[in-house]
Amino acid sequence: MPSTFRYNDSIRELCREKLVVNLIMGKSRKTVQICILIAVLIIGGYAIGSTLFAADDKGPLKDGSIPPEFELVDLEGNKQKLSDYEGKAVVVNFWGTFCPPCVKEMPEFERQYAKWKDQGLVILAINLSEDTLTVNNFVRRFDLNYPILRDVNRKTERSYGLKSYPTTFFIKPDGSIMEIKVGGMTEVDIDERIERLLQL
Amino acid sequence: MLVVENTKCECGHQNAVGTVLCESCGKPLENNDISDLPLEMRYDGVARRSQKSNPSYIDKIWNFFSSVKIAIYLIVITFLTAMLGTIYPQENTFINNFDPSVYYEETYGLPGKLYYLFGLSHTYESWWFIGLLVMIGTSLVICSLDRVLPLYRALSKQQIRKHLQFIHRQKTVYKQTIDGDEEKWVEQLGAQLKKKGYRIHRDGTALLAEKNRFSRWGPYINHIGLILFLLAILARSIPSWQMDSYITIPDGDTVQIANTNYFVKNEKFTVEFYTDDELPDKLKGTARAKLFETKAVLYECESNCNDQSQQPVLKEVMKHNIIVNEPLKYKGLKLYQFDFDTTPRLNAVHPILIDKQTGEKYGPFDLPMKDSALQHKLGPYTLDLYANYMEFAIGDNGEPTTLSRDPNAPAFVFTVKGPGLDPDGEPYMYFPMQKDKVKFSQDAINHAIADKIEIRVDGMENVDFSEASTYLNVRMDKALPYVWIGAFFSMIGLLMGSYWQHRRIWLRVDDGQLSLGAHTNKNWYGMRSDVAGALQKIGITVDPKSLDNGGNNA
């Protein structure tokens, strides 16, 4: 019996030997090399590639980037999505009653809206998560006719990475940002930008 | 460059190109190598896999990564560039609303600007740093593969009787003339070596003693671990495998974790400070935090999760008191205590209305700071909420306004109808906070109505406020188990390779002349004392140091 064991052992040894020799010098050698190099190429390419693309996605919004989608409720209780207005020139303005330049801008937007709405201008004014009474009182006082959307718990504002108020996003019909204006604007500023936006 | 080399050894074994020592008998093969300096024993002198007489394009790339020299260069370049990244803080140390293009120049001037322009402000995420890591990974795979297989082959079929040149040119050598039975002598020494843990293989008067061969696999196991580790790190960039965000939750609030279906409620945040007794003199009187704790509840949203017009339907899934080092953990999601803010925030008051003529009290009624009911009926009185302000102030135009959306100085304007008042209602201004009541002289604003009624809070039990807000760090990392597995393998490999050494002793007796050579991959000192110790046991005393045949400690 022991001799059979030894025999089996040596057969096994031989096979192992053959496999190793094959991997080192035989025909498999080239295949192994190519497989490993391709794996390196794919995995390494993915690793390096993802750093290059990550640089684009992260960081604050800038001109040319695609603004995040939102779905918010207006004062009448209708849901409004940004994507509802695809193909149109959209002005998204973040405002609050507690911010004097925002308050000053609202009637100006109202006039601009009246001037340009026939040419397809959309203004979406997103309130900065204030309470219903405050917003209603304000809108009644200034008699605003463009959609006022209600952000809840500062969610949309955060996804837009807002730093200060007001901030206005001019969005082109193709869905990308033409310009981000941080801070208040004069009516002339608004007018000039909307005109540019509508020509695109 | 290379002529076809004759790689056949005099013992008849056919060796591969690049072989330094015959794979069978160990005779040095380099043709003109006739010196008697110690031999180059790396990888037992076998040809590295990559060495080939006419390399193709693929072979060239392969050979590049197969070189230990290149591997060392890669390591050196990596740590040198890693140093650059520590000069200024990296971008990822800043959390919110931070614009690197401005920050570095503003804070550090021109060097800061250049630092940013060269991309050093995100060194460790840059394509070239990742590229270096990828190259190190490649080198790990190819170097190991190229060496481990030939080494395995060489070690698994060792010849016992080695060429004399091979033995005499080891780093540890002993020669001696032996009297008496040679076989018996060899057996005796073999028995002594066996006691020292060697495995003995004999072939007549030749002997091979070997121990701890497994330690040779240590570096390769370590390298496998490192590759696993690198792959695990890479896997973290797969979308949804990793998350890292921050949320602020005032006491009592429930907040959604962005991009997930989870909501977290902060039932109560508490912070405890060290008392002066526990602090050394220098720190007495300072607020040194001892413990912060958030009583948190985690909910999973079942419907209406992202619909802003309706309340989400939540199901409680877990309750946990989060303290530093003890996060809330649920299905790979982890909530860590990160920071806190102890600015109190008023949530609601429950005031009463007093008829000043009769002294009658009505109420209390609920008056939350946000989205209160528009009408409150209190006995004969009706209060219609007309306006509210979170941080009341008088604007430049003389009109009331609010300075923020947080209830820092809340004010409510009611139209009050009731006995003794104008049937159309009279305005009444109410400041829930005593300091504002005084500051804006509530009674003076309210004129005559202030003599008829008063709205006020009776006792602190009728005031709801959040004492603090907790800042939680939300994290998810699905690659983590693989990271640990990689680290574990790497560590095991390191231990194997460092704390055990592969030792071999070859000896043969030719006509009463003993030739003994010994080799180890590390720790020659131990090698020599093993040999000297075994010789001592059979009656031969040698100074271990005298066994040293010169050469380097590889």
Add this chain to the structure above:
Amino acid sequence: MSLVDFSSDAFIVAFFLYCFAFMFYVIAIAGKKWSNRDPIQHEKRWGRIAFITSSLGLASHLTFFFTRWAGSGQIPTSNMYEFMTFLGMSIMIAFTIVYAIYRKPLLGMFSLPLTVIIVAYASVFPQEVQPLIPALNNYWLKVHVTTAALGEAFFAVGFAAGLMYLLRVVDFKGKTKEAKRSQFWVEFSLYSIILIVGFIVAVFAFRGMGYEAEFIQQKSVIDSKGIETTTEETVYYTLPAIVKPYNSDTVKFDSFLGMSEPIFEAPYWMNGANSGRKLNTVVWSIIAGSLLYGLLRLVFRKPLGAVIHPVMEGVDAEDLDEISYRAIAIGFPIFTLGALIFAMIWANIAWGRFWGWDPKEVWALITWLYYSAYLHFRLSRGWQGHRSAWLAVIGFVVVLFTLVGVNLVIAGLHSYSGV
């Protein structure tokens, strides 16, 4: 007497025992050439005496460590004083292990002064027990710090052996360019060590004189939310302020040798806590160290390397090379475990991420990469001996920068206070 007080006494005992052990090791080596004695017997005898003394010192040091632990209720590795004393103790442990293997008294002659310097350096820092902030109160942290320090201690022994190798093999009489260069750098290494001694001397001298200066520094801090705030901070100096903190006003200034106000202001980019004071300390270390070095040169009238070189005669250089390599090879897995793996486990528990590219973490990685390059270099031809000894010496500089330098220059999460 409380346990903490008792532990302080044990610490002082340990310190003096180390000093004596050092002297005995010097006697064991240098005394071999004294007349009327058998050199081998002499070395054996005094080597044993020295080893017993240094082991007693270690025992006393361990007593300090455990009684302080028991007395304060927390493992004494949480501030700079405690950490540096622990590092000193680890070096003694590493030395004892390596000595047990190789039994070379010479090693003691170099490891002990290293321990003495580090322990003395530790005593410069405030010694009271400080309660831990919550983030540091974790089991894994203790394991991380202790294991990492032990690994670094082996690197320190590797450094000592490497430096010995250089002092042994460098030709101090050589006139070739190569010999000159080696002489210079060996001398520079010795000078650097003397700078640290100079620092300790300066601190204790001025502390003895009761020197004080005080500044108010305006600091703008950007917090984790990106909001910039300006804070005022009072900075106390115990060394005469040659360099005052960046953007600061003098409140109090004891005059010293006619100097009545600071000469320079610290540069803005030194961001660590109290960086102005630290820079001032560095300046003083250079002054005191250079004075000390000059004094030694005056006494011996030749370079210090040339003074030590003859003592090393008869020592087998190859043994030193192997000891250096082996100490590093023993330390490397311990360092990997402590400074990287345990650190990652702890970071994962405390901050929810196992790696965050914090400067201290990066420097631990750099140290690790450096020593892995060293270990691979050893595999290559021509990198043993001389070059490898230099790598071991430079490696310890990297370790020291990771431990001390990072806190000095770069601000980060590892909040050890500094002088």
